[in-house]
Amino acid sequence: MKLDQLQCHFAWAPQKENIDLDDMKQRLECIIELNLKDQDRSYNQLAFVNCLQGNCEEAIQNLQEAERILGENNEDKSGAGIIVTYGNRAWVNYHMGQLTEAQSYLDKLETVYHPFPNASQFSAMIPEVYGEKGWSLLSSTAEYYEEAKECFKKALEEDPDNIEWNFGFATALVRLEDCSSNPENSEFSEYMNQLRRVLELDPGHAEAKVLLALKLQDLNQKEEAFTLVEQALQKSPDLPFVIRYVAKFLRREGAVDKSIELLKKALEITPNCSFLHHQTGLCYKNKLLQLIKNPRCRNLRDPVFQQKIALINQCKQHFGEASILKQSFIIAKLAFAEICAMNEEYREAKEIYKTLLELENITLENKQEKYFGAGKFEFFHKNSESNAIKYYLEGIKIQHNSRAREWCRTTLVKMAEKQRYRNLRDTKVFSSWGIMHTLDGDKRAAIECFEKIFEFELGNED
Template sequence: MSDQEKDLLKVKLDQLQCHFTWAPQKENIDLDDLKQRLEDTIQTNVKSRGRSYNQLAFVNCLQGNCEEAIQNLQEAEKILKENHEDEFEKRIIITYGNRAWVNYHMGQLTEAQSYLDKLERICQQFPDASRYTAMIPEVYGEKGWALLKSAAEHYEEAKECFKKALEKDPDNIEWNFGFATVLYRLEDFSGTSESYKPIQSIKQFRRVLELDPDHAEAMVLLALKLQQRNQTEEALGLVERALQKSPDLPHVIRYAAKFYRYKRDVEKAVDLLKKGLEITPNSTFLHHQIGVCYRKKLIPLNRKPQSKRPSDPAFQQRIELIELCKYHFKKAFEPRPLTFIRAQLDYARICLLNEEYAEMEERYNNLLKLEGIRPENKQAIRLEAGLFELNQKKSESKAITHFLEGIKVNYNSTEKTKCRDNLKIIAERQLRRNGRDSKAYGVLGLMNQLDGKKREAIENFEKASELDPDNEEYLSALCELRLSIKADNDCPTEPKPKDE
């Protein structure tokens, strides 16, 4: 093929619906973690192997393992033929799209074109299809699952995909469960608007169980939602039934463990998580959850004075729990140092409980150097580092710096709210101590500015500037705010309609 023909082929490939055109790309995914999770799913969950092989092919191709990607897609095609013979052509659209892309990345352009030709023949049977793809429930559903396995900012799009799949196939168990799962995550996700209420996912999980009364994953996720609403008796029954139906399914085990941890039956939770590790020994998630369980046992013990006395049995128990927490949190983040930020922050918190301030500070310094990390992780790091400076090092100025950096990240999360709340408390405390503290007025001004409260921001920056007239930051903020207000006032408004 000539360069012109290759460019034309790329234009055709970009029109496809498959992992290469709608999954987040390499810079947005922890590829090693996703690969491990997909391999675990292939090993333990028969129902979703075709889907998992397709996404695994995408990951392998991004990592340069194109031969493995081809093998993954061959496995996916084989599974689809065996399990969906009557719907094979609907189900194979994504696999053929992925295959065309992998061949393209391998320089096998004729082979890539052959898969485009296959897709063109398949799509002719669907009235609303384009030349190379058809937006049918099977395509919408698979796209929803792929986005659901990626970053949280794609959950809204995943939800819309499942809704579209269900419009034409309302009784499909896969798409109903996908829709329920994405609602569950959106309800618990800190960056989501408050419009998501638990009743939405509860209703949807009940719909899944109407269609498939033995769906163990739906049972445990429904149980967690019911537990939040204090419907504990029904929730416990669902968890016990799910563990009877699918005792070796990792997702059932991990969600059941979460349920028992919330129920304060930490020993039961740890037993389940250890069982899960026997099935999927490389799961960083399970190590993290075991660490969280041991921390739950440690925190009340750490508050007891006798746990600090070497002669008391509680002292040894406390030491053992600290070591267990640190061991499992390390096991969680060491394979994923750039992405499993929560596990590193949890590790730092254990250092705090054990008064290991030097190790704690080193951990924060390492985290603050990371680049290209997700916005909610940036905010979480700034929040924890700020609290460390404020409470352990007694440095309000450094704490302010961290909290300010946290609220400057353009992302709504609970961590951002906590940074803001801490800033307000510090600034108001400083003004009570000294009503002429320019920095405190500057902090309040910046908070007003970020909140869109321009006039309040100007008022605070003016006070800051009066007390510190040479501060260019305050002068610049005032100039920007005044120009912004002038622009708002100068902006023509539409004339009001005359009364009839």
């Protein structure tokens, strides 16, 4: 089928069962509203989303807008932008049953491909197309970040000094490291070098500055990190993508009030951004965790108690808003449940965990996150060590390298060590360790643990 050969969102992007279409649509509409560069890219992706949702007429309008922008910026209508737009248009017309119109765009593509020596009849993998594909994959789920990275690498082979593709490559590396359970902390890690490469090509690149600042913060290189944050905010004081990272940096530095101030500013610009609401909720949670250390917060008549209630409500408002705006935002839902538990709203928290535990069609990392959250709830609020162990083990069993899995493992090890100190013959301890060693592939250590259990339970028929 000719359409399958096209280089466009319908050929590369994950389909609707793999992505949250409502969330992606909302994000794209926010980007378009901000009137940033590369609007044609956003309109193309929005057309793809609208078509998957059955809004084909809207998709046609999106593609007409993309073509208009490309015509204004590129008079000869050549290059990746028009290749992707024409390909998407052919697909949308096909979905609408307009086969003659779809064929007309295939004919236009043949004309566009003609100058490229290595192009097939309907396809040309030029650097610009690799770059467009990379950005498309980055806007979907984490399982496609590795492929996005490879796309940017391919594009950079032809044009190593392209700022946009260098930043795309850096962004893919940042996302991959964020998903890893063992992030690279070396000063010379690949993505730090890549961010520095972007700044070498474009010293004023605000997003690259603040992403580099967050990494330097991890490495405790505060002086350079603060300088980069200040420069980024001066360069792009009204860009939500920059503000959110600056706010995250400040929150981690303890400047929570300043972080909230910036996030409120960003929310005025993009009020429907689930990420900004989640970050704001995390700031109020930080303030709440500090406040509850004060014994006065337990006295109903004390003003500190009222402050606690106000902070709880702020947390619930923003975590709740993030969950509503993005139905697949599992971390925001877990954060909401955690606040309910802290406020002794155990029934509400239990219901949220129950709902989340029943979800299957979510990412592996989100599954690990929900098991870790449920384990904490059982251990700290329901006093059920056995249930906590069960959930932590479920998180570890999922063979996916993530921080959530490492948290499950670390917590379980600490619990086992503590239990072993209390009772050297506790079979639950050796059972947990045995399972962990099995999952880690250390069969000898696993066998030793299970042999201990048999030794302790030799007279137990069960």
